[in-house]
Amino acid sequence: MDYRQIAANVKSDSFKMASLPREIRDGALNAIISELDACRDEIFAANRADLEKAAEDNLPAPIQNRLKFDDHKLDDCISGIKGLAAMEDPLFRQLLKRQLDEGLTLVKTTCPIGVIGVIFESRPDALVQISSLCIKSGNCAILKGGSEAAKTNRILFDTIYRAGIAAGLPEGFITLIEDRAGISELLKCHESVDLIIPRGSNEFVQYIMANSKIPVMGHADGVCHIYVDEAADLDKALPIVVDSKTQYVAACNTAETLLVNRNAADRFLPALAEAAKDKITFRGDETSRSIMNCEAATDEDYETEYLDYILTVKIVDTIDEAISHINLYGSHHTDCIITEDADAAAYFMANVDSAGVYQNCSTRFADGFRYGFGAEVGISTGKLHARGPVGLDGLVTYKYKLFGNGHIVADYASGARSFDFKDL
Amino acid sequence: MDYRQIAANVKSDSFKMASLPREIRDGALNAIISELDACRDEIFAANRADLEKAAEDNLPAPIQNRLKFDDHKLDDCISGIKGLAAMEDPLFRQLLKRQLDEGLTLVKTTCPIGVIGVIFESRPDALVQISSLCIKSGNCAILKGGSEAAKTNRILFDTIYRAGIAAGLPEGFITLIEDRAGISELLKCHESVDLIIPRGSNEFVQYIMANSKIPVMGHADGVCHIYVDEAADLDKALPIVVDSKTQYVAACNTAETLLVNRNAADRFLPALAEAAKDKITFRGDETSRSIMNCEAATDEDYETEYLDYILTVKIVDTIDEAISHINLYGSHHTDCIITEDADAAAYFMANVDSAGVYQNCSTRFADGFRYGFGAEVGISTGKLHARGPVGLDGLVTYKYKLFGNGHIVADYASGARSFDFKDL
Numbered sequence: 001m002d003y004r005q006i007a008a009n010v011k012s013d014s015f016k017m018a019s020l021p022r023e024i025r026d027g028a029l030n031a032i033i034s035e036l037d038a039c040r041d042e043i044f045a046a047n048r049a050d051l052e053k054a055a056e057d058n059l060p061a062p063i064q065n066r067l068k069f070d071d072h073k074l075d076d077c078i079s080g081i082k083g084l085a086a087m088e089d090p091l092f093r094q095l096l097k098r099q100l101d102e103g104l105t106l107v108k109t110t111c112p113i114g115v116i117g118v119i120f121e122s123r124p125d126a127l128v129q130i131s132s133l134c135i136k137s138g139n140c141a142i143l144k145g146g147s148e149a150a151k152t153n154r155i156l157f158d159t160i161y162r163a164g165i166a167a168g169l170p171e172g173f174i175t176l177i178e179d180r181a182g183i184s185e186l187l188k189c190h191e192s193v194d195l196i197i198p199r200g201s202n203e204f205v206q207y208i209m210a211n212s213k214i215p216v217m218g219h220a221d222g223v224c225h226i227y228v229d230e231a232a233d234l235d236k237a238l239p240i241v242v243d244s245k246t247q248y249v250a251a252c253n254t255a256e257t258l259l260v261n262r263n264a265a266d267r268f269l270p271a272l273a274e275a276a277k278d279k280i281t282f283r284g285d286e287t288s289r290s291i292m293n294c295e296a297a298t299d300e301d302y303e304t305e306y307l308d309y310i311l312t313v314k315i316v317d318t319i320d321e322a323i324s325h326i327n328l329y330g331s332h333h334t335d336c337i338i339t340e341d342a343d344a345a346a347y348f349m350a351n352v353d354s355a356g357v358y359q360n361c362s363t364r365f366a367d368g369f370r371y372g373f374g375a376e377v378g379i380s381t382g383k384l385h386a387r388g389p390v391g392l393d394g395l396v397t398y399k400y401k402l403f404g405n406g407h408i409v410a411d412y413a414s415g416a417r418s419f420d421f422k423d424l
Numbered sequence: 425m426d427y428r429q430i431a432a433n434v435k436s437d438s439f440k441m442a443s444l445p446r447e448i449r450d451g452a453l454n455a456i457i458s459e460l461d462a463c464r465d466e467i468f469a470a471n472r473a474d475l476e477k478a479a480e481d482n483l484p485a486p487i488q489n490r491l492k493f494d495d496h497k498l499d500d501c502i503s504g505i506k507g508l509a510a511m512e513d514p515l516f517r518q519l520l521k522r523q524l525d526e527g528l529t530l531v532k533t534t535c536p537i538g539v540i541g542v543i544f545e546s547r548p549d550a551l552v553q554i555s556s557l558c559i560k561s562g563n564c565a566i567l568k569g570g571s572e573a574a575k576t577n578r579i580l581f582d583t584i585y586r587a588g589i590a591a592g593l594p595e596g597f598i599t600l601i602e603d604r605a606g607i608s609e610l611l612k613c614h615e616s617v618d619l620i621i622p623r624g625s626n627e628f629v630q631y632i633m634a635n636s637k638i639p640v641m642g643h644a645d646g647v648c649h650i651y652v653d654e655a656a657d658l659d660k661a662l663p664i665v666v667d668s669k670t671q672y673v674a675a676c677n678t679a680e681t682l683l684v685n686r687n688a689a690d691r692f693l694p695a696l697a698e699a700a701k702d703k704i705t706f707r708g709d710e711t712s713r714s715i716m717n718c719e720a721a722t723d724e725d726y727e728t729e730y731l732d733y734i735l736t737v738k739i740v741d742t743i744d745e746a747i748s749h750i751n752l753y754g755s756h757h758t759d760c761i762i763t764e765d766a767d768a769a770a771y772f773m774a775n776v777d778s779a780g781v782y783q784n785c786s787t788r789f790a791d792g793f794r795y796g797f798g799a800e801v802g803i804s805t806g807k808l809h810a811r812g813p814v815g816l817d818g819l820v821t822y823k824y825k826l827f828g829n830g831h832i833v834a835d836y837a838s839g840a841r842s843f844d845f846k847d848l
Contacts, residue, residue, distance in 0.1 A: 015747075015775045098796055104785065106795055114777065323439075351439045353538065361528065371530055372522055 003185035006175060007115065007142065007192035013172030014114045014140040020169070022089040025135055028167035029085040032132065033078050035163035036156075040074060043159070046151040047124065054148050062250055069124045069152050077128040080375050084136045091138050112138035114194035117186050118377060119208070121199055122146035127156050129375040130197075131174050135164065142186060142193065144177040154178070187212035197378045202305060219381040221305040222252030223331045224363040227322040227348065229339035230263040236360055237268060237338040238275050241311075243362040244336070246279050250307050252379060253334050253356075253366040257302060257312040259322045265291055265315050280311050287315040302329040319344055323351045330354065332381045334366040355381055427609035430599060431539065431566065431616035437596030438538045438564040444593070446513040449559055452591035453509040456556070457502050459587035460580075464498060467583070470575040471548065478572050486674055493548045493576050501552040504799050508560045515562050536562035538618040541610050542801060543632070545623055546570035551580050553799040554621075555598050559588065566610060566617065568601040578602070611636035621802045626729060643805040645729040646676030647755045648787040651746040651772065653763035654687040660784055661692060661762040662699055665735075667786040668760070670703050674731050676803060677758050677780075677790035681726060681736040683746045689715055689739050704735050711739040726753040743768055747775045754778060756805045758790040779805055 036043070047069040054064050096108035116139050120126040127145055134141040145153040157176040164173050177186060186193065190213040198208040202221040209216050226244055228237050244255035260268055265288065273282070273292040282294035283301050294313070301312045302325070316322045319337075326335050334356035337348040349357040356366045368376025460467070471493040478488050520532035540563050544550040551569055558565040569577040581600040588597050601610065610617065614637040622632040626645040633640045650668055652661050668679035684692055689712065697706070697716040706718035707725050718737070725736045726749070740746045743761075750759050758780035761772040773781040780790045792800025 011751075015751075015777070019774045100789075100794065100796065104789075111774075327435075327439075350443045350535075353439070365524075365528075370524065372524065 001179075001182070001185075003177075003182060004189055004192075007186070007189035010115050010140045010142060010172035010175055011192035013170040014112070016170040017140050017173055018091075018112045018114070018138050020138060022091070024168045025089075025138065026085045028135055028164045028169050029081050029132060031163040031167040032135075032160050033081050033085075035159050036074060036078060036128070039155070039159050040071070043074065043152065043155050044070065046155040050149055050151045057148075059148060063122050063148060066121070066123045067149055067152070073125050077125050080129060080369070081132045084132050084375065087136065090136065115140045115142065115192055116377075117142045117144075117189075117193050117196045117214070119144045119183060119186075119196070119198045119200065119204075120146070122149050124149045124152040124156055126199070127153050128160070130377050131157075131160050133375055133377050135169065135173065140170075140172050140174070142175045142177060144183055144186070147180065150178065184211070187214065190214045199378055217380045218378045219252060219331060219333060221331050222254065222333045222379075223257065223303060223305050223329065224253055224255045224333055224366075225257045225259060225322075225326045225330055225335040226255050226363065227259040227316075227319070227326070227335070227337045228261060228264050228268055229319060229322075229337055229341065229344050229348075230261040231341035231344060232261075232264055232268070232338040233340050233360075234264070234268050234271065238271060240336070240338060240360065240362050241272060242276055242279065244364055245276075245311050246309060247362065247364050249309055251364065252305075253363050254307075255311065255336075255363050256304065256306055257314065257325075257329070259314050259316050259325060260288070261319070261322070262287070262315050262317050269313070280309050282311055282313050284313040285315060288313040305331075319348060323348060327351075327353050333379065334358065334363045336361065336363050355379070425603075425606070425609075427601075427606060428613055428616075431610070431613035434539050434564045434566060434596035434599055435616035437594035438536070440594040441564050441597055442515075442536045442538070442562050444562060446515070448592045449513075449562065450509045452559055452588045452593050453505050453556055455587040455591040456559075456584050457505050457509075459583050460498060460502060460552070463579070463583050464495070467498065467576065467579050468494065470579040474573055474575045481572075483572060487546050487572060490545070490547045491573055491576070497549050501549050504553060504793070505556045508556050508799065511560065514560065539564045539566065539616055540801075541566045541568075541613075541617045541620045541638070543568045543607060543610075543620070543622045543624065543628075544570070546573050548573045548576040548580055550623070551577050552584070554801050555581075555584050557799055557801050559593065559597065564594075564596050564598070566599045566601060568607055568610070571604065574602065608635070611638065614638045623802055641804045642802045643676060643755060643757060645755050646678065646757045646803075647681065647727060647729050647753060648677055648679045648757055648790075649681045649683060649746075649750045649754055649759040650679050650787065651683040651740075651743070651750070651759070651761045652685060652688050652692055653743060653746075653761055653765065653768050653772075654685040655765035655768060656685075656688055656692070656762040657764050657784075658688070658692050658695065662695060664760070664762060664784070664786050665696060666700055666703065668788055669700075669735050670733060671786065671788050673733055675788065676729075677787050678731075679735065679760075679787050680728065680730055681738065681749075681753070683738050683740050683749060684712070685743070685746070686711070686739050686741050693737070704733050706735055706737050708737040709739060712737040729755075743772060747772060751775075751777050757803065758782065758787045760785065760787050779803070 050067055051064065054067055091110055091112065093110040094107060095110065096106065098106045100106055116134060118130050118141060120130065124145070127143060130143065131141055143157070153176065157174065161174060165171065177183070187196070187208065193214050196208060196212060196214045196216045197218050198205045198216060199218065205218060224244070226241055241255070241258060248254065269288060269291045282292060283297040284292060284294045285297055289296065297312045297314065314325065316325065332354045335352050335354045336358035337345055338360055339345055345359040349359070358365070366379065474491055475488065478491055515534055515536065517534040518531060519534065520530065522530045524530055540558060542554050542565060544554065548569070551567060554567065555565055567581070577600065581598065585598060589595065601607070611620070611632065617638050620632060620636060620638045620640045621642050622629045622640060623642065629642060648668070650665055665679070665682060672678065693712060693715045706716060707721040708716060708718045709721055713720065721736045721738065738749065740749065756778045759776050759778045760782035761769055762784055763769055769783040773783070782789070790803065
C-alpha cells in the first residue's frame with residue numbers, strides 16, 4: 001500500500017469534509033447509529049472470532065476483557081453517538097468579529113484540524129468513538145487499532161464507512177490501517193497528516209513522538225497524585241484513595257502516589273492500610289514505613305506508572321512540599337487534594353501544573369465522557385493551542401478544576417449514582 | 425552560568441506569577457511605562473553605541489534600520505503597553521462551569537502557559553513587546569535577543585526588570601540570556617521551559633525544532649500567496665499585489681507567489697509589469713512569460729521565501745488549481761484571493777489550509793497589532809491547542825478570515841489611514 005498517496009488523498013478529502021454543513025455530518029452520525037444497530041449479529045460474530053483467537057493465544061485477561069464487544073458496549077456506543085449528534089456544532093463558530101477599519105473586517109472562526117491519525121488500543125469501542133468525534137468535528141481520521149481486535153475493527157469500520165458514504169461524507173472520511181508496518185509509514189506523512197493521537201503504553205507514545213515530524217497530542221504516562229492535607233476529612237479521603245488507585249488499575253488517570261501531610265499521617269495511614277489490605281500493595285518512604293508496614297519506595301517509584309495495585313506513599317511537611325513533589329515527579333495529568341480548607345484547595349489548584357486539579361474526588365473522573373463531552377479521543381498533557389498572530393489569547397491555556405465532596409467513580413461505574421449534566 | 429538551575433528557578437517563580445491578581449500585573453505594566461519614559465536618555469545612548477558598532481561592522485542596512493530605537497519607537501512601545509494594560513485580563517477566565525452531579529462541579533478556567541523562552545531578532549522593541557505580553561498573561565519569559573542589539577537590550581531589560589520587581593512581580597518574571605551558547609542550553613531545559621518561540625530565519629527555526637523536546641510555537645517560513653481570480657477588480661489587485669510584495673520585504677507575511685487566473689492574465693499582467701517595473705523582479709511560468717517579460721520560475725521558486733523584491737508568477741486555469749498550489753507549496757501562513765465574487769471568496773477561504781485567508785487586501789495585515797491584539801509574540805502556523813480530556817473542542821482549531829475592499833498596509837504605515845478597532 002502506498003500510504004503517502006493514501007494520506008494525500010485523505011488530505012484532499014479533508015477540505016470537502018471541512019465544508020460540510022452540520023446537517024450532513026449529523027445525518028451521517030444518525031445513519032451510522034441505524035447501520036450499527038442493524039448489523040449487531042455480524043459485529044458480535046466477528047468479535048467472538050477475535051475473542052476465541054485471544055483465548056487461544058493466551059492473551060492477558062485484562063486485554064481479553066477490553067476486547068469484548070457485546071450488546072451492552074454497542075448500546076453505549078450508540079448512546080454516545082446520539083449525544084454527539086445532538087451537541088452544538090463545533091465548526092463555523094465565530095470567535096471574534098472585528099472591524100479593523102471601515103470595510104475591513106476580521107472574523108475568527110472555528111474549523112477542523114484536518115487529517116488526524118489515531119493509533120489506539122484493543123477496545124473496539126474506541127474505533128466507534130474516534131470516528132464519530134472526527135465526523136462531528138469535520139476531521140478525516142486514519143485509524144490503526146490493536147491487532148487482537150482486527151476482525152471486530154474491520155466490521156465496525158465497514159459498517160461506519162458504508163453509512164457515512166451513503167449519508168454524503170467524502171471517501172476519505174475514515175481510513176483503516178490493518179498492518180503494523182502501516183504505523184511507521186503513517187508517521188512519515190507529515191505533509192498530509194495534521195495530528196497524531198497515540199493511545200497506548202508510555203514507550204509506544206515516546207516512540208511515536210521521537211519518530212515523526214507530525215505534532216502529537218496525548219500523553220506518555222499518567223503519574224497522578226493524591227495529597228491528603230492536614231485539613232482533610234479522613235472519611236472522604238479513604239474511599240477516594242481506594243477508588244483512585246483501584247477502580248480501573250490500567251487507566252492513565254489512576255493514582256500512583258499518595259502524599260500525606262505529617263499532621264494527618266498518624267490518623268490516616270493505619271486506617272488506609274486496614275481498609276486496603278487486600279487491594280493495594282504500598283511502598284513507603286521512611287516516615288510512612290514507621291507508621292504502616294510496607295516495602296521501601298525509591299526515587300524511581302515516584303516517577304513510575306505502575307498500571308498495577310501498587311501505591312507509593314510519602315509523608316510531606318507542608319502543602320508546598322506536596323506541590324513541589326507533584327510538579328517534579330508527576331506527568332501534569334490529574335492531581336487531587338483532599339482538604340476541607342478552601343484556601344488550601346485554591347492554593348493547590350493554582351500551583352499544581354496539571355491539566356486536572358481536583359479537590360475531594362477521585363482522579364478517575366479525568367475522562368471526556370465524565371466531563372460531559374460525550375466522548376474523548378485522548379487526554380492531552382500538552383498546553384499549546386494557538387494559530388495565526390499570537391496575542392494574549394495564545395499565551396494562556398486552561399486547566400480543569402473539579403470540586404467534589406467525596407465523589408468516587410466506582411459509584412458511577414456500579415450504577416449507584418449517575419451523571420446529571422447541567423451547565424450553570 | 426548554570427542554565428538548568430536558572431530555568432528551574434524561573435519555573436518555580438512562574439507559579440507565583442500565575443497567581444498574581446490583575447492589579448499587580450497591570451500595575452507593573454504602568455510602572456514599566458514610567459520607568460521607560462524616565463530612562464529615555466540612557467536607552468538612546470545605549471542604542472547609539474549599538475548603532476555605531478553595527479556601522480563599524482558593516483552590518484546590512486536593513487539590520488541597522490531595525491536596530492534603531494528612538495523617541496518614535498519608544499513612544500510606540502509605551503502606547504502598546506498602555507493598550508495591553510487596558511485590555512481584559514486573559515487569566516482566570518471561566519470557560520466552562522458545569523455541574524456533573526450534585527455537589528460535583530467542573531470549572532474550566534484560563535491560566536498561563538508558564539515559562540516561555542523567546543529568541544528574537546535585532547529589533548529592540550521586540551524585547552519590550554514580548555516582556556509586556558508575558559507580564560499581562562502571567563507568564564515568565566526567558567529572552568535572547570540579537571547580539572547586535574546587546575547594549576540596547578541590556579538597558580531595556582534592566583529598566584523593565586527594575587520596574588517590575590518594584591511593582592511586586594517575582595524575581596524570575598524575566599531573564600535575559602546574553603551569550604549565544606545560552607540558546608543551546610535553553611533548548612535542553614524541557615523540564616522547566618514550557619514553550620519556545622523562535623523568531624528568525626527558516627534555518628534557525630528548523631534548527632530549534634529539531635534540537636529540543638520543548639514545544640515550539642511559530643513558523644519556519646512564510647510563503648504567502650495572492651490569487652487574482654477571474655472575477656477580480658484589477659484596480660484593487662494592482663496595489664494589493666505591490667503592497668503585499670514590497671511594503672516590507674523581509675517580513676514573513678510578504679507575498680512570494682502570485683497566481684493569476686488565465687482569464688484575468690492578459691489584462692492584469694501587463695499592467696502589473698508596468699506598475700511594478702522599478703520595484704519587483706518577476707519570475708514566471710511558461711504562460712506568464714508569454715505575456716510579460718521575465719526569467720523562468722522553477723519548482724524551487726514556488727517554495728522559496730525570497731525576503732527580497734522577487735515575485736513568482738504562475739497562471740492557473742481554475743480556483744481549484746490555485747488552492748491546490750497554495751496548499752502544496754505554501755507555508756499555511758496567510759493567503760489572499762482577489763475577487764468580487766463572494767462565493768469564490770468563501771470557497772477559497774474554506775479550502776485554503778492557512779492561518780489567515782484573506783479577500784481583497786494585503787497579506788501584510790497578518791500581524792497582532794493590526795488585528796487589534798495590542799502586540800504579538802510571533803505568528804504560529806501550527807494548529808494545536810488542547811489540554812485535558814480532548815472532546816469536540818480539542819478537535820477544532822480556527823482560522824482568521826479578513827474581508828477587505830482593496831486595503832493595503834502602506835496606507836496605515838504612511839499614516840494616510842489609521843486603524844479604528846471596534847468589536848461588532
